Amino acid sequence: MHSSTMVTMFGIAAVVAAIGVLFLSGPNESEEPKTPADFGRRLFRVQGCSSCHAIGGGISRGPDLAAVIPRLRARLADSEYRKHLSILKKSREDIYALFTTEYDNVLKAQGDARIRVWFAQHLNNPRFDHYLGQMPSFAHLTPQQVGYLTAFIFTLQ
Known part of the structure; x- marks a missing residue:
């Protein structure tokens, strides 16, 4: 596997993980704590x-x-x-x-x-x-x- 392919795969994995965190954290997690x-x-x-x-x-x-x-x-x-x-x-x-x-x-x-x-x-x-x-x-x-x-x-x- 080429290094550029590996970088792309890691980038995609990071985006997927970030989206997962947003969905799992719930609607109020994006608000500033009060x-x-x-x-x-x-x-x-x-x-x-x-x-x-x-x-x-x-x-x-x-x-x-x-x-x-x-x-x-x-x-x-x-x-x-x-x-x-x-x-x-x-x-x-x-x-x-x-x-x-x-x-x-x-x-x-x-x-x-x-x-x-x-x-x-x-x-x-x-x-x-x-x-x-x-x-x-x-x-x-x-x-x-x-x-x-x-x-x-x-x-x-």
Whole structure:
């Protein structure tokens, strides 16, 4: 195959991919985001979160994020989370020792603030509370971007 043919094929593939993104992104994705949740929705797509996480069905490598906030409320409830950390401390002292500060920060927060703190820690280093998980770190995100993603996640009640 000639190099010009290869370049043409790659060009066509890029155009087809761009058209696919436009169709898959929906009608409102071309609009400028207006709210923190809108910015978060866009970040969710741009950062590749949607390549692993479905929202309300479909196949995904990571957990489906539909109704994730009620699940996190239950998981991070004071007694449940302290029980989880107690088990972790006994079974994996090495992991617990690595993230003691992060666990303390989560425990200091109450209510939905605890979810926000946990989510920020989780984006920075998902291993802090899922040491066998496969999610990559998003430590490159700014605090503002983490806030936007958090606002979006809170729409998934």
